[in-house]
Amino acid sequence: MSYADFRLETVAETIPNPFRRVVRFVFEWIPIAIVAGLWELASGTAVSSEILPPPSAVFAVSWELLVSGRILPHLQVSLYRIGVGLGLSIVVGVALGVGMARVKPIENFFEVFLALIYPVPKAALVPLAILWLGIGTETAILIVFLACLLPIVLNSYNAARNVDRNLIWSARMMGMPAWKLPIKIVVPATIPSILTGIRQAIPIAFIALVSAELIASNRGVGFEILRHGQIGNYTSMFAVLVVISGTAFVAVRGYEWLERRVVTWT
Amino acid sequence: MDVTRTVGLDRNDVIAAAKSIYSLVLLLLLWEFVAQYDMVHSYFLPPLSDVLATFYELTASGTMLEHAYLTFRRAMAGLLLACLLGIVVGVLAARNRIMGWFWDPVIEVGYPVPVIALVPVFMFWFGTGDLPKIMLVVVGCFWPVAINARNATREVDENLVWSARMMGTSDRRLLRRVVVPAAAPGIISGVQIALPIALIVTFVFEMVAGGGGLGHLEIQGVRSFESAQVYASLIAIMIVGFTLDRGLRYLRGRLLAWT
Numbered sequence: 142m143s144y145a146d147f148r149l150e151t152v153a154e155t156i157p158n159p160f161r162r163v164v165r166f167v168f169e170w171i172p173i174a175i176v177a178g179l180w181e182l183a184s185g186t187a188v189s190s191e192i193l194p195p196p197s198a199v200f201a202v203s204w205e206l207l208v209s210g211r212i213l214p215h216l217q218v219s220l221y222r223i224g225v226g227l228g229l230s231i232v233v234g235v236a237l238g239v240g241m242a243r244v245k246p247i248e249n250f251f252e253v254f255l256a257l258i259y260p261v262p263k264a265a266l267v268p269l270a271i272l273w274l275g276i277g278t279e280t281a282i283l284i285v286f287l288a289c290l291l292p293i294v295l296n297s298y299n300a301a302r303n304v305d306r307n308l309i310w311s312a313r314m315m316g317m318p319a320w321k322l323p324i325k326i327v328v329p330a331t332i333p334s335i336l337t338g339i340r341q342a343i344p345i346a347f348i349a350l351v352s353a354e355l356i357a358s359n360r361g362v363g364f365e366i367l368r369h370g371q372i373g374n375y376t377s378m379f380a381v382l383v384v385i386s387g388t389a390f391v392a393v394r395g396y397e398w399l400e401r402r403v404v405t406w407t
Numbered sequence: 408m409d410v411t412r413t414v415g416l417d418r419n420d421v422i423a424a425a426k427s428i429y430s431l432v433l434l435l436l437l438w439e440f441v442a443q444y445d446m447v448h449s450y451f452l453p454p455l456s457d458v459l460a461t462f463y464e465l466t467a468s469g470t471m472l473e474h475a476y477l478t479f480r481r482a483m484a485g486l487l488l489a490c491l492l493g494i495v496v497g498v499l500a501a502r503n504r505i506m507g508w509f510w511d512p513v514i515e516v517g518y519p520v521p522v523i524a525l526v527p528v529f530m531f532w533f534g535t536g537d538l539p540k541i542m543l544v545v546v547g548c549f550w551p552v553a554i555n556a557r558n559a560t561r562e563v564d565e566n567l568v569w570s571a572r573m574m575g576t577s578d579r580r581l582l583r584r585v586v587v588p589a590a591a592p593g594i595i596s597g598v599q600i601a602l603p604i605a606l607i608v609t610f611v612f613e614m615v616a617g618g619g620g621l622g623h624l625e626i627q628g629v630r631s632f633e634s635a636q637v638y639a640s641l642i643a644i645m646i647v648g649f650t651l652d653r654g655l656r657y658l659r660g661r662l663l664a665w666t
Contacts, residue, residue, distance in 0.1 A: 172509040173516060192532060250430040257431070260648035261641075262607040264523070265622065267614065268629045268637050273451055347521045348604075352611045355526055356626070363524060367615070370527030378527060386520040393519055 194376040202380035203387075212365065212384055219350060219362045220388075222278055226285025227339075227346050234290050235335055238297030239327055255294060263288035264352035271357045281353040281361065288349035289342035296338030300331040336400050343396055347389040362388075453635040462639035471624075471643055478609055478620040479647060481537055485544025486605040490598055493549045497556025497594070498587060507557075514554055522547035523608060526615050535616040540609055547608045548601035555600065559593020560586060595659050602655055606648060621647065 177196045184195040206212040241248040263284055270280040304327055312326050313319075354363025362385045369378035435455055441447055442454035449457075465471040500510040525543055533539035563586055571585045587594070613622030621644050628636030 169508075170512050172512050175509075176513060249427045252427045253431045254434075257645065260603075260652040261645050262603050262610055262648060264607045265610045265625065265641065265644045265648075267611075268625045269641060271629050272634055272637060344519060344521070348523050348607065351521045351524045352607065355523070355611060356614050366524050367527050370531055375528075375531065378531075382520075382524050382528070385524055389521055390516075390519045 191375065194379055198376050199379040199383060202376050203383040206377070206380055206384060212362070212381065215360060215362050215365050216384065216388065218278070218360045219354065219385075222281040222353075222361065223285055223346050223350050226282045226350075227289050227342060229282070230286045230289035230293055230342065231335075231339060233286075234293030234338070235297045235328070235331075237290075238294040238335075239301045239323060239331060241294070242298045242301035243323060243327060255291065258287070259291060263349055264356075267353050267356045270353070276357045276359065278360075280357050281350060284353040285346050285349045288345050292341040292345065293335065293338040296334045296341070297331050300334030301327050304330045333404060336404060340393070340396060340400065343393050344389060347385070347392070351385065450632065450634055453638065457635045458638040458642070461633075461635040462642050465624075465636070465639055471639075474619055474621050474624045474640075475643055475647060477537075477618075478613065478622065481540045481620065482544060482605040482609040482651075485541045485608070486548050486598070486601060488541070489545045489548030489601060489605075490552050492545070493552025493597065493601075494556045494587075494594055496549075497553040497558075497597075498560045498582065498590070500553070501557045501560035502582065502586065510553070510557070514550065514557070518550040518554060522550075522604075523611055526608075526612050529612075530616050535618045537618075539616070540612045540618070540620075543612060544605045544608045547604045551600040551604065552594075552597040555597025556590065556594045559590035559597075562593070563589040592663055595655075595662065599655055599659070602651060603648075606651070610644070 180193070181195045181197060184190045184193045190198075237247075237251060241251055266287060267280065267284055270283045274280045274283060308326055308330060309322060312322060317325060350361075351363040351366075354361040355367050358364045362381060365381045366378055366385070369375070369381060438452065439455040442449060442452050442457075462471070496506075496510060499506040500514075501507065522543065525546065529539040529543045533542060567585055567589055568581065571581055576585065609620065610622035610625075613620035614626040617623050621640050625637055625640035625644070628634065628640060
C-alpha cells in the first residue's frame with residue numbers, strides 16, 4: 142500500500158465505483174507524467190533536441206518501429222538468445238543445484254567453480270566468449286547462460302537443502318525407491334524457490350544480453366542501439382531503448398502473472 | 408554463499424576448502440596439459456603458465472595496476488554517489504508521503520530498464536572519459552539501492568519510531584538515530600546488489616568506449632589476438648570482484664556488529 146492510497150480513500154468515496162480504479166491509476170501515475178513533461182520541456186530549450194530528443198518523438202518512433210516491423214527481426218534474434226540461454230541455465234542450474242544439495246561429492250566438485258565465477262561480473266566474460274565462439278549468437282547465449290546460472294543454482298540449492306525431512310521420510314516409508322526421490326519429492330518441493338530464482342534471473346538475462354550484443358554482435362537489439370548511436374540517429378537510439386526496456390518490463394510482469402496462475406498450491 | 412555471511416575462517420572451513428578445491432586443481436592441471444601438447448589451438452586456450460607469466464609481466468610493469476586503478480576508481484566513485492542518492496531517496500520515499508507518491512511509480516518504471524543499454528547514449532552525451540562511466544554507474548546502482556532502502560525503511564518497526572517520538576526525539580534526529588540504523592541491514596543488502604552492477608557497467612563501458620581500465624585491457628587482447636592477455640586481465644577482474652565483494656561483506660559485519 143503506498144501512501145497515496147490513504148489520501149485517495151477519502152476522495153474516492155465521492156466517486157462512483159467503476160471510476161475509482163481509473164482515478165486511482167491516474168493519480169498514482171501522475172509523477173511519471175511530471176517527469177515526462179519536464180523532459181519534453183527541457184528538450185529543445187535547456188538542451189538541444191539533438192542531444193535529448195523529446196519523449197513524444199521517441200515514443201512515436203518506437204511505435205513506428207514496432208508497427209512497421211523494422212525492429213522485429215532484431216527483437217526476434219535477441220529473444221531467441223535470451224530464451225535459449227535462460228532455458229539452458231534453468232535445466233543445468235536446477236540439476237546442479239539439486240545435485241549439489243543432495244550429493245556431497247557433486248557439491249565438492251562444483252562448489253569451487255561457482256565460488257570462482259560468483260564475484261566475476263559475467264559481462265567481463267564476453268571477450269573470452271569472443272575468443273571461443275566468435276561474434277554472434279553463440280557468444281550472447283553463453284553469456285546469458287552464465288549470468289542466469291548462479292541465481293538459479295543458489296535458489297534451488299538452498300531450497301533442496303531445506304526440503305522438509307518428513308516428506309522424504311514419508312515417501313521412503315511408503316516404499317519409494319531412492320532413485321525416484323529427487324524427481325518425485327525434492328524437485329516438486331523446490332519448485333517455488335526455483336521459480337523465484339528464474340524471476341531473479343530474467344532482468345539479469347536482459348543485462349547480459351545487451352552487454353554481449355553491444356560488444357560482440359552484428360544483430361539484435363543491443364547492436365541496434367549502438368548502430369543508431371554511431372550514425373547519429375539519436376531519436377531512433379532512444380526508441381530502441383524504449384522497446385528493449387518495455388520488453389524487459391513485460392517479460393518480468395508476464396512471468397510474475399504466470400507464476401501466480403501456475404503455482405497455486407503455495 | 409549467502410550474501411549476509413560475514414568473513415571468518417576456522418579450522419573446519421580450511422578442511423572443507425581443501426576437500427572442495429581438488430576439482431579446481433584437476434582442471435588447472437588439465438588446462439596446462441591440454442594446452443602444452445597443443446590439443447587446443449593456443450589462440451583459444453594458451454597454457455596456464457603463459458597466462459600467469461603474462462599476468463606477472465603486466466603486474467610487474469605496472470600496467471595492470473594502472474588499469475585496475477582506473478576501473479576501481481570509476482566503479483567506486485559511481486557506487487558511492489549512487490548509495491548517497493539512493494539511500495536519501497529511498498528513506499525519504501518511505502517516510503514522507505509526497506516523496507513516496509512521487510518516487511513509487513518512477514522507481515517502478517526506472518528499475519527494469521536495462522541500464523547497460525544506455526552506454527551509447529552516455530558516450531554521446533559525455534564522451535569517453537571518466538565522467539560518462541561514473542554517471543552510468545550512478546544511474547545503474549541508484550535503483551537497487553533506492554528500492555531496498557525504501558522497502559527496508561517501510562518495514563522498520565513502528566513501535567521504535569513511536570517510542571522515540573514519545574521520548575521527544577526531533578524529526579531529523581529520528582531519521583538519523585532510529586530509522587536509518589533500524590533499516591541498515593536492508594539498505595546494505597541493496598548496496599551489495601548494486602556492487603556487481605557497478606562492475607558490469609564499468610567493464611562493458613570500458614570495452615565499448617575504451618579509455619583504459621581492465622575491460623579495455625581485456626578487449627584489447629581480443630583485438631590484437633593476444634589471448635594470454637585476455638585471460639590475464641580476467642584473472643585481475645576476478646581478483647577485483649572478489650576483493651570488493653569480500654570488502655563489502657566485511658564492512659557489513661562491522662557496521663551491523665550491533666545486530
